[in-house]
Every structure is written in C-alpha cells, then in structure tokens.
Amino acid sequence: MTDAPKRTPLYDLHVELGGKMVDFAGWEMPVQYPMGIMGEHKQCREKAALFDVSHMGQVILRGDNVGEKLETLCPQAFATLKEGKARYGFFTNDDGGIMDDLIVSNAGDHYFVVVNAALRHQDIPHMQANLDGVEVTEIFDRALVAVQGPSAEEVVGSLCPAARELKFMETTVAEIDGVECRISRLGYTGEDGYEISIPEADAIRISKLFLAHDDCEPAGLGARDSLRLEAGLCLYGNDIDQSTSPVEASLGWAMQKRRKEEGGFPGAARIQKELAEGAAKKLVGIKPEGRAPARQGVEVQTLEGDSIGAITSGSFGPTVGGPVAMGYVATEHSAAGTKVNLIIRGKAQPAEIVALPFVTQNYKR
C-alpha cells in the first residue's frame, strides 16, 4: 500500500476509546483497546464485544438471476439462496484455488456481498467483468459493525427487537434508533452475534448505544484473530489463497451437494477430482503440547523427522488457555490424534493433530 491508510467511519471512536491503531490492509484499525487482547477475547466469549469491520468491502448486486450468475464464479448454491438468508462462499480461480472468501445475502430486490478488505480491488472488477447484466456497486458510505458474543442478542435486541427474531445466517433490514440498518446474524468469532451495516453518519452514535450496554465492550483486530482461530475459521491470505483448493482447506461443507455434482464454476475439474479422490494435503487443527505458540510458517514433521507440512495460523488461544494453530499436513498424517513435531526456532516441540474448532461454536440455529 503506497497510499496513507484509510480511516473507517468509526475512526474517531477508536481514538476516543484508546484504541491502539495499526495499518491493516491499507486501513488504520484498532489492534486492541486498553482492555488488551486477552480481556477483549474473553469479553466476546463470555458477554459481548463490538468490532469495527468497516474495512471489509460491502457490495450491492442488482439484476436478473444474480444468484445463478454468481454460481459461475463460486461453487456455492446461490441460485437457491432464499430471501433473507446469507451463505458463506468463495470465488475460485481456473486452477481450483480460492481467490477470496465472502458472504452473500439474498436481500430480496438485490444481493448484498461482503468481501475481504485487501481484496476489494480484485473482487469488484472480477464481478463487474463476469456477472453479465448485473450492476455491481461498492458501498462507501456505510460502516460495518460486528456485535459478537452470548450477550449480543440482548445488546442488539434491546435497541432492535427484529434482531432477536433472526436465526444464524439470516439477514433483515430494520431500524436502530430511527436509522435503517442491514442486520445479519453471523460473524467471525464462533459466537452468536450480528454484523450490522450502518450509514456512516450514524455509525458512531449507534455503536455507542451498543457500548452503553453493560455487557458490551470494544474489541480490536487482535481479539478478532484469536477468536476466529479458536473457532477454526480460515483467514484469507494465511490459511487459504490462490493456490489452495476448497478441498485442501477442509471447506467441503461450504460447497452444496448440487454444485459439487454439477460443477460449472472455475476450477471445477480439480475440485471435483479432489472431492472424489481426496487432496494431497489437508488443513487441520494443530495443538502444541507445550506453551510456546507456533506461528505461521513453522514446519510440521512426523515423529521420525519427515517434513509433512506447515503452520498457516498460530497464536495463543485465551479461551483454550494455551497455544492453538492451523496448518496444512499431508493427508495421510491428517487424522485427529496424530502426534507430530513442530520445529520452533530449530527445536522440535510436540503437538497433536486435532479436530476443529478448538472452542465449540455457539450459533443460534
């Protein structure tokens, strides 16, 4: 990024709350507040936390048969996504790698898409070039705020009763303190919660209304990362990228049966072959047995010393109370319970392949 980092509509609130600001994907974002990453993480697991995720790209798609056209770019069943429902998906490339992951919502008269901050500049031209007859409009005048945690329904529902009626992966438009917002019951923490698209002029005022609730505190990108890692959720650029296929990334659950059978998306040949025969490597949970965190890039070896893969995300899990990691290992070594060594600063540290997530997901289904 050569330009000065951009600021979200909540920038002044971050500064007022004592946020420690860092450059993230070209955006000036709070990595943490005075509470600290551990405290903010636990706040989200136990009560509720508010995150600014306005750096992500919000996009409106309008036209005929948008869901069907999206199916030409993604291996998800968007044609049958019902109004008021949201679905996780990804753009694949011609080699079957993942270009970006995204959330698509059927908003009735349009589709609402949220893409990663760093890939807005790729994804929007990609949709404009390939979704024939679809008007692709990036939204620049709305904040995106996530309220996550077991108290999120109380925090948001006390201001917006309609939010209580939503189930996991449902979306609606409702007023919060007189302002029309898009409210979706989903997130990136493994907890129940919402992502709320708010007109920028009202974003700080409404965020403060959420924060006025006794159970809600602000949380930064640091806690967001440790929360998603414990929840076993992929981070684009770390765990998935242009070279990794959805089968390798253990994202088979995110491709619906009809799409897996019919194909008709970029890279379908590789992905269908891997679905049938298995992929050579697989994304798994890895639990170091000691206290040393295993960071991105750490080599994974068999107990005999053969290299079988590498860590793609690794940190300390505040809820787990120890280090947690994800990474790719050769499929023959990917079974839960397999003992491995992690080469941390030249020394072999024992670890075990484990089932994801590290912390039980707590969604309102």
Next chain:
Amino acid sequence: MATYYSEEHEWITVEGDVATLGITQHAADQLGEVVFVEQREAGDEFEKGDEIGVIESVKAASEIYAPLNGEVVEVNEALADNPGALNEAPEGGAWIYKIKIADASQLEELMDLDGYKALIG
C-alpha cells in the same frame, strides 16, 4: 547498584560482576500480553548482540538480545508458569536472567535512565 538500559529496551542492574536483566515498561507496553518466555539455561555463555531468549505475546514473538558479553548464572523460572509477570512488573520483580559480566567496559556503551527516556521519547 547502577541501572543501565539497552536500545533493545532491556534494563540491567549491576552489583559487583553480576547483572540482573529484564525488559522495560515501554517494551512490555509494546509487546502486549506475554504468554510465553523462552529462556537459556544457567551456564550458557553469549556475546553482546546474541539472541538469548524469546518473549511471545498473543500477537507476536520478540527476541531478547544480550546487552553485553557474559554467562547466564540464574534463570527466573517463575516466568514459565507466570509469563504475565512481565506485564505486571517488568521493572519490579519480573527479571529474566542473572548474568555474570565478562567485560565490564561494555557497560559504558549502554544508556542511563535519562538517555533511555530520550530514546523512547
């Protein structure tokens, strides 16, 4: 007992030929919450600038560099069970090593408190 500071945000207090080493409050604030400290063992010898340990916070790993030539004579083993002590009292009880100083003339290359305050602004 004199206290010196390094550009790597370490403090050492010197009594005779033994230095006690820790990290400064500024370093602790920058690191965030410490979750793991990797330490050398007593008897390990090192030279100024060598990596003599690693401090891991939730977000990142940071190396500890030797501020002078010496030998580890004692390791604060309490940090293994309570690495967070480096956040609570980095310049109080949470020392990392006691070091036998090999070359006392290297102390002159370190900063005093005023010099360190000027460094961190």
